[in-house]
Amino acid sequence: MSGPDIGYEAVFHALPGAVALLTRDLVYADANEAFLSMSGRTREQVIGRYVFDVFPDNPSDPAATGMRNLYASLRRVADSGEPDTMALQRYDVEYPDRPGVWEERYWSPVNVPVLAPDGTVALLLHRVEEVTELIRARGGRPGGGDRAQVLEAELYTRARELQEVNERLRQAHAREREVALHLQEAMLPAPRPLVHHRAAVRYRPAVGALNVCGDWYDLVDLPSGGRTAVAVGDVVGHGLRAAGVMGQLRSALSAASRVADGPAQALEVLGLYARSVDGAESTTAASVFIDWNAHTLTYSSAGHPPPVLRHPDGTVTYLDQATDPPLGARPVHAARPQAHTAFAEGSVLVLYTDGLIERRREDIDTGLARLAASVTRHGAADDPDQLADALLTELIAPAGLTDDTALIVILL
Template sequence: MTQDERLSRMEAVTDATLSRLDASDLLDELLDRVRDLLGADTAAILLLDEHAGQLVATAAKGLEDEVRRGFRVAVGRGFAGRVAMTRRPVMLTDVGPGDVVNPILLAKGVRSLLGVPVFAAGDLVGVLHVGRLTPGPFTADDVHLLQLAADRAGVAGAIRSRRLDQSAALAVQRSLLPERLPTIPGVDLAARYIPGHDFGIGGDWYDVFHLDGGRLGIVIGDVSGHGLASAVVMGRIRSALRAYALIADDPAEVLTLLDRKVRHFEAGNLTTALYAIVAPDRSSIRISSAGHLPPLLARPGEPAAAIDLPRDPPLGIGTHHLGRHATTVALPPSSVLVCYTDGLVERRDEVIDVGIDRLSGHVRPEPAEAVCNGIMLDLEAGPRTDDVALLVLRREH
């Protein structure tokens, strides 16, 4: 490549017109230009969530599903995590299953990867990477150009602006959802939350907490509506449920108390919730549902199926319910319990039972994180209009 050609390529990603675009458009345009100039099939930016120590897929071309499905990877894990940990360019010339932790990269057929760190004011704020569907090395010029593009995004403020927006949403989310799931002896846990809108938080939630005597409380719920208003109501309901869980030992009683609170203080906010208590020896789980979709259970040697539960009315419907029900279900070793909200299974053109059956096909007695990944990988393509919350529990022994 001649000097003039090299300069022309650099100008394409440092064009002053980029600085006049807003953060979202700038990142999209930058990824388009980088993908074209490097002859790549994919390009993506992951921003650093410092609090969680994870990279969050934020913008992508050719890998849009990883943004839509809320893909995250811990710093130090996988390809992008390695770039963030070393703060240096990383190249993979023949990608194999052991090289990446993002199943979407493998499903796409990416065979070579080049990634560089993204800095803003000297701080690591993310990772920019490109991929090709054919194996082979990138050149030194490719590395230089990709790093230039990453630096351009940071200097232009696009990364910082998007990261500030993302950080605000994450701060709200952290105050309402568990930052990290607790480490529980004998139990393997994994969860996902994906908002159905740009703000990044809504009325769906999950929760896991310790109870007296070695018991474990797990919750999943859905407040009607979207955005910050629903999230605020959800936060109040979540806190109330935790309080009632400390004074009542039966899930049905906890939801009865919560229903009274919602009807009195949160009138007009329809809420579904499922609350379950795992026994100290993890051999069983006692579940009560307030209008929520039934969890799925996969036992070794058996296909996954929805648990047959009495589906009591949702919380806050405006009438006093005389009694709620709780069901005890056996949880043999290696069993997997999947709790979810309707955004995961509901489609406009089909009855919800079809979505539940489709989901059950991805639930197997496997590690919780693998089950989560398999479910999220099957999420329908296209923009989401409803939030998704997913909580997976596996009894280890």
């Protein structure tokens, strides 16, 4: 038996709590009657207008920071796709019929993303609970008078303290992001020409303050001559700690590749080393050795998404025949597999980290198919830099990266 046909628009407007829908540009798309009643605004005064044109900060009171804090929260939700519960906020609300006259109000907001079918953020749901009367706690009630004034003072103090804590956390996260990005730039190798063919590398940090600096890339012509080792990796975790682990593992794999017989042996050495590095467990990595003379690719993967090979006729092959668990996943050491495939001149090899293909609530095969289609469309160009930029432009979601992304494109 099927359930009732529910009109969710009617449900939205019947909600007893105050809720509004905002676009990603922070324009009101809709608001229920409870929100309009609480804010003292008509539908015409709200819908289709920018949120801070409807509710600006009080220009005469620097302590009125509610709107600035709300802006930061809404942007975090739009960029990250994650809900954000705000601390108690003070808002000075201008009377719509009395310009320049402001009323001190206290609201407790929650902001939630509304996702489109592709996992991107389509709208922002803004729910507000007003606690102004609780803060004011007027006298005349049981325990009123002085007790009410004490309660008001305590609640106001706690609200300001929470605001200050939130601001300190935001500043700390911003500083960590800046330091981590500088550390990332210092540890990733500067792009340099290969002996045989051209390559392009890209690193894009995530939009969030902490979601940065776990990914790396490396490519180097090997001393044996006629071969190039290419690798990408992804450390679990974010921030400065992940950046430090990334630097150790990238250097270790780069060194191992110079003396190993092939990528499987290089990843075996990296796996043994990773056991001694705190935070390295479950790191994924993929390594490809290019033999320019034999026109072959030898590859191995430690739990990493498969590299992509575009053939001159536009068809795409996933290098997925030598996949093993991530680093540190096995309790005992075991040899890692590797596989070989031939390539024709004019082919394109693409290595990447999962930030390029993964979307929330989407199967990874969908992301892999999206990558293959994009490589097919743009891979005929003889400029790897153009292809790298096209892939990033086409594959990064409109909401921005929620995980950092490393990318290597090599024209074979």
